[in-house]
Amino acid sequence: MAAPAVAVDNLNPKVLKCEYAVRGEVVMHAQRLQQQLQTQPGSLPFDEILYCNIGNPQSLGQQPITFFREVLALCDHPCLLEREETKSLFSADAISRATNILASIPGRATGAYSHSQGIKGLRDAIAAGITARDGFPANADDIFLTDGASPGVHMMMQLLIRNEKDGIFCPIPQYPLYSASIALHGGALVPYYLDESTGWGLEVSDLKKQLEDARSKGIDVRALVVINPGNPTGQVLAEENQRDIVKFCKNEGLVLLADEVYQENIYVDNKKFNSFKKIARSMGYNEEDLTLVSFQSVSKGYYGECGKRGGYMEITGFSAPVREQIYKVASVNLCSNITGQILASLVMNAPKVGDASYASYKAEKDGILQSLARRAKALEDAFNNLEGITCNKAEGAMYLFPQIRLPRKAIEAAKAAKKAPDAFYALRLLETTGIVVVPGSGFGQVPGTWHIRCTILPQEEKIPAIISHFKAFHESFMAKYRD
Numbered sequence: 001m002a003a004p005a006v007a008v009d010n011l012n013p014k015v016l017k018c019e020y021a022v023r024g025e026v027v028m029h030a031q032r033l034q035q036q037l038q039t040q041p042g043s044l045p046f047d048e049i050l051y052c053n054i055g056n057p058q059s060l061g062q063q064p065i066t067f068f069r070e071v072l073a074l075c076d077h078p079c080l081l082e083r084e085e086t087k088s089l090f091s092a093d094a095i096s097r098a099t100n101i102l103a104s105i106p107g108r109a110t111g112a113y114s115h116s117q118g119i120k121g122l123r124d125a126i127a128a129g130i131t132a133r134d135g136f137p138a139n140a141d142d143i144f145l146t147d148g149a150s151p152g153v154h155m156m157m158q159l160l161i162r163n164e165k166d167g168i169f170c171p172i173p174q175y176p177l178y179s180a181s182i183a184l185h186g187g188a189l190v191p192y193y194l195d196e197s198t199g200w201g202l203e204v205s206d207l208k209k210q211l212e213d214a215r216s217k218g219i220d221v222r223a224l225v226v227i228n229p230g231n232p233t234g235q236v237l238a239e240e241n242q243r244d245i246v247k248f249c250k251n252e253g254l255v256l257l258a259d260e261v262y263q264e265n266i267y268v269d270n271k272k273f274n275s276f277k278k279i280a281r282s283m284g285y286n287e288e289d290l291t292l293v294s295f296q297s298v299s300k301g302y303y304g305e306c307g308k309r310g311g312y313m314e315i316t317g318f319s320a321p322v323r324e325q326i327y328k329v330a331s332v333n334l335c336s337n338i339t340g341q342i343l344a345s346l347v348m349n350a351p352k353v354g355d356a357s358y359a360s361y362k363a364e365k366d367g368i369l370q371s372l373a374r375r376a377k378a379l380e381d382a383f384n385n386l387e388g389i390t391c392n393k394a395e396g397a398m399y400l401f402p403q404i405r406l407p408r409k410a411i412e413a414a415k416a417a418k419k420a421p422d423a424f425y426a427l428r429l430l431e432t433t434g435i436v437v438v439p440g441s442g443f444g445q446v447p448g449t450w451h452i453r454c455t456i457l458p459q460e461e462k463i464p465a466i467i468s469h470f471k472a473f474h475e476s477f478m479a480k481y482r483d
C-alpha cells in the first residue's frame with residue numbers, strides 16, 4: 001500500500017509544536033481508565049474518575065442560572081411568547097427580555113447569520129453593561145462577539161504575529177491557550193514570571209528585564225497578556241500592579257491583552273475586580289494612549305455556560321484601518337453562534353433590583369459563588385497541611401496551584417519513566433485515586449519547581465472525600481520516595 005499522503009511528519013510543524021495540557025496525557029489516561037471502569041467494574045482501586053482538570057462547572061453538577069435559560073428557551077422558540085400558558089411557566093422579566101432581544105434580531109430569526117461582530121442590539125446591551133461596571137463609556141462598535149473567549153485570543157494572535165521574530169509577553173504560569181496559540185501562529189512566547197512567594201504578584205522591573213532580553217535577541221515584542229483573576233494561579237491583581245502594567249504597556253508600545261473571563265469569580269473580601277479598561281481610563285489614558293483588548297466569556301463566573309460558547313473581545317485604541325482588518329478576519333467566520341451572543345448580553349446585563357427574577361437570580365448566584373469560595377478554602381487548607389506542599393490562596397478564578405516539593409528519589413523515578421516529575425505524580429495520583437489534575441509543567445513554572453493544578457469545582461459534598469483520598473495518596477507517595 002502506498003504511504004499515506006498525510007502523516008505526522010508532513011503536517012504543519014506549528015501544529016506539532018502546539019501543546020494544550022488541560023486536555024493532555026493525564027486526561028487521556030483518565031478516559032482510558034473510565035472506559036475500564038465501565039467494562040471491568042471493580043478492576044481499579046476507585047469506582048469513579050473525578051475530573052479536577054478543567055474549569056467545566058456544569059459537567060460536575062453546577063446548575064445553570066434559571067433566568068438565563070428562560071430567556072434562551074423563549075428566544076429559541078419565539079412562538080411560545082404567543083401562548084397564554086407561557087405566563088405561568090416563565091418569569092415576566094424573562095418574557096420581556098426575550099421579546100426585546102428578538103426585536104433586535106432581524107426577522108426575529110435566531111437561526112440566521114448575524115453581523116460579523118454580533119447582533120447590534122446585543123452589543124449595545126453589552127456596552128451598557130461594561131459602562132455600568134466600569135463607570136467609563138464603552139462602544140458597541142468596539143465589541144466583537146465570539147464563540148467563547150478562545151477564538152478572540154486566536155484572532156488577536158493571528159493579527160499580531162507575522163513570523164517567529166514577533167513576541168507575545170505571557171505570564172508564567174499561564175493558561176496554555178496562549179502558548180498554544182502563539183505556537184500555532186508561529187510567534188515567540190516571551191515569559192514574565194509571576195512570583196509565587198508574593199502570592200503570584202508581578203514586578204514591572206522583571207517585565208523590563210525580560211523585554212530588554214527579548215529585544216536584544218531581535219524579538220519584536222508586540223503585546224502583553226495578563227490574566228486577571230489568574231489561571232492557574234488564582235490571584236487577583238492589586239490595583240497598583242494593574243496601573244504599573246498599563247503604564248508599562250503604554251510606555252513600551254505594547255498591545256495589552258486583558259483576559260478577564262474570571263471577573264465574577266472573586267472569593268476574598270480584600271480584593272475586587274477592576275477591569276484594565278477602568279484602570280487605564282481612571283489614569284487618564286484613552287484610545288490614543290493605550291491599545292487594549294479585553295476578553296470576557298460565558299464559560300466562567302457563576303454561570304459556567306462553557307458549552308454554549310459565548311463571549312466577546314472589546315477592542316480599543318486601534319486605528320480605523322487596523323479595525324477594518326480585525327473586522328475582515330472576523331467576517332471570514334461569518335458570525336459567532338447566536339445562543340452564545342444572547343448569553344453574553346445576559347451575563348453583562350443580569351436581572352437588577354426590582355426585576356421579577358432578581359431575588360431568585362441573586363439567590364442562585366450567591367449560592368454558587370459562596371460555595372466556590374468554601375471549596376477553594378477547604379482545598380487550600382488541605383494542601384497546606386500536607387508534607388512538602390504549599391498552596392497560595394485562590395483569591396479568584398477556579399483553581400488551586402499548589403507547589404509540591406518532590407523527594408529526589410521521586411524525581412529519579414519520574415526520569416526513569418520519561419515523565420516530568422509533576423506529570424509522574426499526577427499519573428500516580430490518578431491511578432491510585434481516580435482524581436484528575438493537570439501537571440504544573442502544562443502551565444509553565446520556575447525551573448526546578450513542581451506544581452499541579454486542581455479545580456475547586458467538584459460538588460461541595462464530594463470535597464471531603466477528595467481531600468481524604470488525596471491525603472492518603474500523598475502520604476503513601478512521600479513514604480515510598482522519601483530520601
Ligand SMILES: Cc1ncc(COP(=O)(O)O)c(CN[C@@H]2CONC2=O)c1O
Nearest residue numbers: 054055148149150175231261297299311
Ligand atoms: C484564562 C482563560 N481564558 C480563556 C479561556 C477560554 O474560555 P472560553 O473559550 O470557554 O470562553 C479559559 C478557559 N478555561 C480553561 C478551560 O477549563 N479549564 C481551563 O483552564 C481560561 O481559563
